Amino acid sequence: MGRFTQALRVQVKVIKALMIRELVTRFGRENIGFLWIMAEPLMFASMVGLAWSILKGPQNHGVGVIPFVVSGYIPLTFMRHSFAQSAKIFVANSALLYHRQIKVLDFIFVRVSLEAIGAMMAYLFGGTVLLFFGYFPVPADVGMLILGWAIYVGFVLSVCLVLAPLSEVSEVVEKIIPVSVYLAIPFSGVFNMAAWLPVTLRDYLMWSPFVTGMELMRAGLFGDAVLPYYDIPKALTVTFACLVAGLVLCRRVRRMVAVS
Amino acid sequence: MIYCRNVHKEYRSGRVSKSVLRGVDFEINPRDRIGVLGRNGAGKSTLIRLIGGVEMPTQGKIVRKMTCSWPLGFNGGFQGSLTGLDNARFIARIYDKPYREMRDFIEEFTELGGQLRMPVKTYSSGMRARLAFALSLAIEFECYLIDEVIMVGDQSFQKKCEAAFFRERDDRALLLASHNTSMVKKYCNRAIVLNEGVATMYEDVGKALKIYAEF
Numbered sequence: 001m002g003r004f005t006q007a008l009r010v011q012v013k014v015i016k017a018l019m020i021r022e023l024v025t026r027f028g029r030e031n032i033g034f035l036w037i038m039a040e041p042l043m044f045a046s047m048v049g050l051a052w053s054i055l056k057g058p059q060n061h062g063v064g065v066i067p068f069v070v071s072g073y074i075p076l077t078f079m080r081h082s083f084a085q086s087a088k089i090f091v092a093n094s095a096l097l098y099h100r101q102i103k104v105l106d107f108i109f110v111r112v113s114l115e116a117i118g119a120m121m122a123y124l125f126g127g128t129v130l131l132f133f134g135y136f137p138v139p140a141d142v143g144m145l146i147l148g149w150a151i152y153v154g155f156v157l158s159v160c161l162v163l164a165p166l167s168e169v170s171e172v173v174e175k176i177i178p179v180s181v182y183l184a185i186p187f188s189g190v191f192n193m194a195a196w197l198p199v200t201l202r203d204y205l206m207w208s209p210f211v212t213g214m215e216l217m218r219a220g221l222f223g224d225a226v227l228p229y230y231d232i233p234k235a236l237t238v239t240f241a242c243l244v245a246g247l248v249l250c251r252r253v254r255r256m257v258a259v260s
Numbered sequence: 261m262i263y264c265r266n267v268h269k270e271y272r273s274g275r276v277s278k279s280v281l282r283g284v285d286f287e288i289n290p291r292d293r294i295g296v297l298g299r300n301g302a303g304k305s306t307l308i309r310l311i312g313g314v315e316m317p318t319q320g321k322i323v324r325k326m327t328c329s330w331p332l333g334f335n336g337g338f339q340g341s342l343t344g345l346d347n348a349r350f351i352a353r354i355y356d357k358p359y360r361e362m363r364d365f366i367e368e369f370t371e372l373g374g375q376l377r378m379p380v381k382t383y384s385s386g387m388r389a390r391l392a393f394a395l396s397l398a399i400e401f402e403c404y405l406i407d408e409v410i411m412v413g414d415q416s417f418q419k420k421c422e423a424a425f426f427r428e429r430d431d432r433a434l435l436l437a438s439h440n441t442s443m444v445k446k447y448c449n450r451a452i453v454l455n456e457g458v459a460t461m462y463e464d465v466g467k468a469l470k471i472y473a474e475f
Contacts, residue, residue: 010356017353025341098330098337099354100313255316258271259309260335 010101018102018110037118040081042126045073061196063225067136070126071221072190075152075214078119079188080181082156085111086164087177094259104254105247108164112157120149140223148216151232155209155239161246165253189214194229202229209235262288262311262328262403262433267320269306280306282457283320288403288433290326295444295465296437297472298454304437305333307454308405311435326402326433332392333407340381344372344391347380355399366394369420386413397424403433441469 023034032039049069056065086108090097093107130136139145167174185191188210194202205211212235219228267284270277280303288294288311298304309315311322312331330337338347348366352359367376370390380388390413396404404425413421425434426447438444444451444465451468452459455475462468 013356014354017350020353021339021342021346021350024346025339095335095338095340098312098314099351100328100330101354255318256272257315259314 011103011106014102014106015110015113018096018106019114022110022114035121037114038122038125041074041077041119041122044077045070045122045126048073061193061226063222064135064137066130067127067221068218070130070136071123071218072214074119074123074126075149075210075217076185076188076190078115078153079156079184079210081115082112082160083163083177083181085115086160087167087174089164090168090253090257094257097257097259104164104250104257105161108160108250109157112153112160116153116156137222137225139221141220143220144216145220148213148218148220148230150213151209151216151235151239152213155213155235155242158239158242158246161250162242165246165249168253168257184210187211189218193218193226195227206231206234207238209238261290261323261325263321263323263325264311265321265323267307267310267317267322269303269310269315270318279457281310281317281459284457284459286452286459286461288435290402290433291431292433292450293448294433294435295448295451295468296435296454297439297441297444297451297468298437299475302454303457304454305331305407307452307459308333308407308435308437312405328403329396329399329401329405331405331407332389332396334385334388337392337395338380338388341379343379344370344376344383347391348376348395351395351399357399362395362398365398366391369394369397369424386417389413390417393421393424397429401432403435406434406436406438408437408439441472445469 027034027036049066052069053065058065060068089107089111090104096102127136131138163173163177167177187205187208194205194211194215197205206229212230212232215228215230218226264284264286267281268279269281270279284307296304296307308331310317312328314331345363348362349359352362370376372387372390375383375387380391383391436444436448448465451462451465453462453468453472
């Protein structure tokens with residue numbers, strides 16, 4: 001037990017150091033620095049939100065188009081970035097593998113956490129600004145919003161744990177990752193509520209933790225204006241299966257990584 | 261002590277595979293100075309990377325019972341886009357050492373001055389080696405893994421390294437991969453000759469050098 005807590009303490013230090021390093025290398029120390037991390041999801045979401053509200057009018061299915069799009073796109077960009085950054089992450093960071101206490105899991109964990117923090121900041125900031133101008137509701141149930149977000153983040157992390165080692169051993173997977181994000185969009189609940197769909201389709205979508213996460217987030221945000229469909233046990237089961245597969249794959253592939 | 265038990269390493273690229281180490285067995289005792297001899301491609305760097313834990317053996321086991329540096333060589337261990345000092349700060353964090361002391365030490369040992377505030381990718385290999393040595397000395401490992409690199413430094417740096425490793429830290433273990441036979445002769449008490457994936461340990465360095473010369 002003593003050894004385990006010791007190892008845990010080392011990992012906490014490593015993760016902290018990697019986060020700081022990542023922020024400095026990616027965003028630099030100039031101008032707004034690490035605040036850039038929320039700039040992209042925010043710009044993306046606001047542009048699409050604007051375009052949609054012009055195309056479809058301010059209201060659709062009883063909820064505002066802008067908050068609906070913003071609340072969908074921010075998690076989507078988080079997912080997209082996390083997947084994209086998982087590709088070849090071991091080799092990209094191989095200089096760090098010279099230090100034995102740094103594990104490949106740390107790389108994935110750090111990247112996904114930073115993306116998640118960026119997305120949360122974008123959500124909070126974007127939401128607050130839009131709320132001020134009357135384009136965003138006050139969340140009806142913050143607990144539900146957070147629960148949905150946690151499920152979403154958990155699933156993204158576990159998928160990344162699978163994608164990262166696979167991209168290392170297979171060129172095909174590496175090239176397919178960007179495509180897979182677009183394939184994931186219909187299964188991610190970004191554009192629609194499950195309630196707007198036919199029953200059979202909805203049943204299939206319940207297997208996607210993204211949909212459960214998204215529905216919970218939207219329910220937390222819009223409250224009674226939407227009818228959410230979610231299946232938390234299913235989402236957790238799928239996430240857990242992915243997580244186990246990912247951990248096994250990471251361990252196997254780490255043994256094969258050649259560090260220049 | 262560090263034990264290597266039946267260590268095999270195979271690299272694979274597509275369908276081509278190459279077996280670099282085929283059953284390496286030896287141990288590193290405290291205070292051991294082990295020279296690693298072998299021709300280019302014999303597996304010296306691979307062995308050092310495996311002992312350092314940078315790569316993992318395909319088969320076999322490496323047991324570390326003392327703290328062991330990362331392989332000190334021309335590359336590795338640094339983030340090129342970060343400055344020397346940023347790298348030092350990162351390493352101080354992950355090895356849990358106070359950064360201030362570390363900075364003072366590397367400023368003194370590397371003599372790189374203002375260059376420490378430049379990205380590491382702008383460094384020459386000699387400057388990188390200075391930084392790597394300074395950082396690893398500041399951490400104080402029980403065993404140092406040195407891949408070829410003392411030779412890249414200039415005279416004054418070589419003197420500093422000699423003093424640091426062979427006088428001030430003569431209680432530490434050292435694994436030194438080198439083509440420089442006079443250096444191995446001068447400093448090592450044992451030597452490994454790597455040939456065809458097999459490592460042979462010689463307690464008599466002179467004998468090892470003689471066999472190595474015959475390849």
